[in-house]
Amino acid sequence: MKIYDFSKAKEFTDEVLIKKKGIPSVDIKVIKENEVVFDYRAGYFDYEKTVPIHENALYYMYSCTKPVTVTAALRLYEENKLDLEVPVSKYLPEYEKAVLKKDGEIVKPTEVLKVKHLFTMTGGFTYDWTNPLIKKFAKKNPKASTVELANQFVNLPLIFEPGERFEYSLCHDILAAVVESIVQKPFREYVKEVLFDPVGMKDSYFHITEELKPYLAAKYDNIRKSESDSFKITPIPKVNNMIFTENYDSGGAGLICTLSDYAKFAETLANGGVAPNGYRFLKEETIALLTKDWLKEICKDSSFGCTCGSKGYSYGLGVRVKTGEDGRNIPVGEFGWDGACGSYVSMNTEHKTAVVMGMHVHSWNQTIQDDRNRLTELIYEALGF
Secondary structure, three states, X not given: OOOOOOHHHHHHHHHHHHXXXXXXXXXXXXXXXXXXXXXXXXXXXXXXXXXXXXXXXXXXXXXXXXXXXXXHHHHHHHOOOOOOOOEHHHOOHHHHHOOEEXXXXXXXXXXXXXXXXXXXXXXXXXXXXXXXXXXXXXXXXXXXXXXXXXXXXXXXXXXXXXXXEOOOOOHHHHHHHHHHHHHOOOHHHHHHXXXXXXXXXXXXXXXXXXXXXXXXXXXXEOOOOOOOOOOOOEEEOOOOOOOOOXXXXXXXXXXXXXXXXXXXXXXXXXXXXXXXXXXXXXXXXXXHHHOOXXXXXXXXXXXXXXXXXXXXXXXXXXXXXXXXXXOOOOOOOOEEEEOOOOOEEEEEOOOOEEEEEEOOEEXXXXXXXXXXXXXXXXXXXXXXX
């Protein structure tokens, strides 16, 4: 195995992210051509109790759930059970009644809301997960399924015509409901059947249990009010408010797993759909479909931005995609996403590379976004890019 020098990435993690910026812990794993070439973690699983971060730590992956959801849905596409070009209402009949708020009035959309609009975040929805309608329904129906709760989202008016532009939203939660309606079983069971079990992801879940709670890393916030304020590590409850009910499997933010498990998933996509154990999760042509520039094809106005910086990037089916040079050493064709507590994934099929990071810090994008991007550059620099 080729030896790579990740000393700059290690030093940056320790000196900048942890010591200077107050991130309690950082967990990193890098795979290239089926070999783990960098496996590094620093800081604390529990900062107050000074328990070191460990390999069995579970993280709320938040929006790093999205690549899992879209690829699980693409399995059904490969099996001709899911059509990207048909109306969402084919699978979720409640969506026949979708309405649009336009110029202060509620009207019927001119464009049909299609399945591809869910994949590409162009459906016209928002990320208004605190809406009283949703919260009230969840409180009244604590055992509501993914489909039952997602059917409530259509009662919130769309904010633009489907396909008009990109808007980060609840689209992938609705996509999980579409999958659930097709397979006629809970979304979590389907994902376990086609991805977690065959790939060997034994520590991946959509709901926390009493048995799992001791393994869930402590959660923090390190937001500051102004540039002159110091970073303060503030403990916050170890809950995920995007998991609305005990049976709601959030396709947009519900995944709970170890970093090692997520790395197996990332390696699978980086290898063109083949897992480390040889299991074929997706076809190569499906990975190509996932990573093409979909906004250029279907959006009148992409309005796309991502935490890596929008220059040089567009959006595929649930992942950012680097489509052009942006002055960084990250290769064109790189794709992935990140999550609300600092989880991050970067993959590239041409070079068979996967970079994954785990943190448990809210507001990371307000305090260390540029630093996280710099760490990614140092990792790719060490890989020879």
